[in-house]
């Protein structure tokens with residue numbers, strides 16, 4: 001089956017309201033380049049969600065970078081899934097390597113977030129990936145398998161079908177070093193096989209699996225051109241509207 005490719009920006013902890021407004025205006029001016037053959041989203045800081053909901057071109061959906069698994073209550077500093085739904089948020093990242101490494105999120109916490117996002121009617125983007133030490137020790141397959149299986153532990157197979165997974169090798173994030181297209185395709189192929197074994201081939205064929213790690217306009221087409229890779233989760237290169245549009249054009253122009 002053919003899966004619709006995705007271009008998802010992750011702004012991380014970047015952009016004041018004015019900067020977010022400038023981005024949205026500039027993207028709006030070029031929105032004719034955001035063709036319907038691809039799904040687009042920006043995962044922004046909470047503080048920019050409302051503005052982006054109003055200002056982003058209609059083709060670009062809204063994403064958040066985190067959520068707490070409880071619905072309400074005494075959890076100072078946290079944001080719940082119903083609050084994100086209020087803003088029209090469609091996607092929420094779960095298990096980004098920065099949340100795992102800097103904020104100590106465990107596979108169990110991430111699994112709770114994934115099911116919370118799904119139950120609220122949004123789409124989780126479950127992020128997985130090995131560190132350089134794990135890769136060099138030959139543990140990539142093992143690490144990624146554990147992250148995928150534990151991240152999905154609370155979902156039914158009908159829910160898994162609609163989910164998005166992002167393979168982001170930690171050593172490729174923000175470093176300018178990408179995985180080779182073949183290496184990324186191989187790991188993503190393993191992830192799809194895990195979904196076949198755990199759920200079914202029909203489920204596995206529906207799940208979009210993205211590559212992330214130093215993706216930009218001049219390399220995204222080669223990733224998306226690989227039959228296993230369904231798009232990009234992009235940090236640095238999603239911060240400028242021109243570069244976001246450059247990636248959209250590259251996907252559109254690529255052979256898929």
Ligand SMILES: O=C(CO)COP(=O)(O)O
Pocket residue numbers: 010096168172173174175176212213214215233234235236237
């Ligand atoms: O972490 C990433 C996206 O979630 C990737 O970041 P970069 O594209 O800046 O390497």
